[in-house]
Amino acid sequence: MTAPFERIAILGIGLIGSSLARAIKAEGLARSVVCADANPEHARRAESLGIVDAGVTDPAEAAAGADLVMLCTPLGAYAAVAEAIGPALKPGAIVSDVGSVKQAAIDAIAPHLPAGVHLVPGHPVAGTEKSGPDAGFAALFPGRWCILTPVPGTDEAVTRRVADLWRGCGMKVERMSADHHDRVLAITSHLPHLIAYTIVGTATDLEDHLRQEVIKYSASGFRDFTRIAGSDPTMWRDVFLNNREAVLDCLQRFNEDLTALQRAIRRGEGDVLFDLFTRTRDIRRGVLEAKQA
Numbered sequence: 001m002t003a004p005f006e007r008i009a010i011l012g013i014g015l016i017g018s019s020l021a022r023a024i025k026a027e028g029l030a031r032s033v034v035c036a037d038a039n040p041e042h043a044r045r046a047e048s049l050g051i052v053d054a055g056v057t058d059p060a061e062a063a064a065g066a067d068l069v070m071l072c073t074p075l076g077a078y079a080a081v082a083e084a085i086g087p088a089l090k091p092g093a094i095v096s097d098v099g100s101v102k103q104a105a106i107d108a109i110a111p112h113l114p115a116g117v118h119l120v121p122g123h124p125v126a127g128t129e130k131s132g133p134d135a136g137f138a139a140l141f142p143g144r145w146c147i148l149t150p151v152p153g154t155d156e157a158v159t160r161r162v163a164d165l166w167r168g169c170g171m172k173v174e175r176m177s178a179d180h181h182d183r184v185l186a187i188t189s190h191l192p193h194l195i196a197y198t199i200v201g202t203a204t205d206l207e208d209h210l211r212q213e214v215i216k217y218s219a220s221g222f223r224d225f226t227r228i229a230g231s232d233p234t235m236w237r238d239v240f241l242n243n244r245e246a247v248l249d250c251l252q253r254f255n256e257d258l259t260a261l262q263r264a265i266r267r268g269e270g271d272v273l274f275d276l277f278t279r280t281r282d283i284r285r286g287v288l289e290a291k292q293a
C-alpha cells in the first residue's frame with residue numbers, strides 16, 4: 001500500500017511531535033519522517049529511538065522537500081520557525097501545526113509562507129503533563145478529538161489530507177474557526193491549567209511547616225492539581241500569552257462564580273452548593289460517557 005505522504009517533517013520532537021512520529025511510523029502514514037529540534041539532544045534521541053529517519057537542528061533542512069511540515073514547537077517559537085522554513089518549502093507543500101491556540105498560530109505562520117504553500121492549522125486535543133521525545137506515545141491519540149481550523153478559501157482536498165492523517169492516528173476530526181476554537185479551549189483547557197497553577201502556587205507559598213504537610217498529606221484532589229501544574233512552563237506561558245482575550249474573559253466569569261460560591265458558604269446556603277455540585281457531577285458523567293476521561 002502506498003503511504004499517504006512521501007516525506008513528513010516534524011519541527012519540535014517533544015511530547016506531541018514524538019507521539020505523532022510514533023503514530024506515523026506505526027500506521028505507515030509516510031514513506032519517511034524527519035525532524036528538526038532546536039535541542040540537538042532531542043533530535044539525536046528521536047533518531048536513536050527509531051521514530052524518525054533523520055533528526056537535525058535546522059528546521060529548513062528538515063522542511064526541504066517535505067510534502068507535509070508539522071510545527072510541534074511551543075507557540076512562541078512559531079514565527080521564527082516559519083520564517084526559517086519559508087524559503088525551503090516546496091511548491092504545493094502543506095504546513096500544519098499542533099498548537100493549543102489557533103488564531104495566534106495562523107498570525108505567526110501565514111505571513112512567512114510563499115504562494116503555492118497551503119496552511120491547515122490543527123490541534124490534537126490530547127496530551128499529558130510530560131515533555132520531550134521520551135514522553136511521547138502513539139496511543140495518545142486514538143479516540144480523542146483533533147480540531148482543524150482552516151481559513152476560508154483553503155483547498156478542500158488539502159484539508160482532507162490533514163484530516164486523514166489524524167484519522168490515521170486514530171483521532172476523530174472536527175473543523176471550526178480559529179476564534180471559536182480559542183474560546184472553547186480557554187474554558188476546557190487553559191483556565192483549568194491556570195487554576196491548577198494557582199492552587200499549587202498558593203500551597204507552596206504557605207508557611208514552611210504547612211507546606212511540608214501539604215506534600216505529606218496530599219489528598220487526591222490536590223494531587224490531581226499537581227499533575228496539571230507540573231506541565232511544561234514554556235508551553236503554558238506561550239498558551240496564556242497567545243490566548244489572552246479568551247482566557248481573561250473566562251477568568252472574569254470564573255471570578256464572579258467563585259464570589260457567588262463564597263457568599264453561599266458564608267451564608268450557609270447549602271442548597272446553592274448542593275445544586276451546583278449535582279450539576280457538575282452530571283457533567284463529569286457526560287465526559288465519562290463520551291469516553292473523554
Ligand SMILES: NC(=O)c1ccc[n+]([C@@H]2O[C@H](COP(=O)([O-])OP(=O)(O)OC[C@H]3O[C@@H](n4cnc5c(N)ncnc54)[C@H](O)[C@@H]3O)[C@@H](O)[C@H]2O)c1
Pocket residue numbers: 011012013014015016017036037038039042059072073074075077080081098099100101123124125126127128129130131132133232235239
Ligand atoms: N502537551 C500537551 O498536552 C499538548 C497537547 C496538544 C498540543 N500541544 C501543543 O503542542 C506543542 C508542543 O508541545 P509539547 O507538549 O510537545 O512540548 P515539548 O516541550 O514536549 O516539545 C517541544 C519541542 O520543541 C522544541 N523546540 C523548542 N523551540 C524550538 C525551536 N525554535 N525550533 C525547533 N524546536 C524547538 C523543544 O526542544 C522540544 O523538543 C505546543 O505548541 C503545544 O501548545 C501540547
Ligand SMILES: O=C(O)C(=O)C[C@]1(C(=O)O)C=C[C@@H](O)C=C1
Pocket residue numbers: 099100124125126127128129188189190228231
Ligand atoms: O491531560 C493533560 O495533561 C492535558 O493538559 C492535555 C491538554 C488538555 O488540557 O486537555 C493540554 C493542552 C492541550 O492543548 C491539549 C490537551
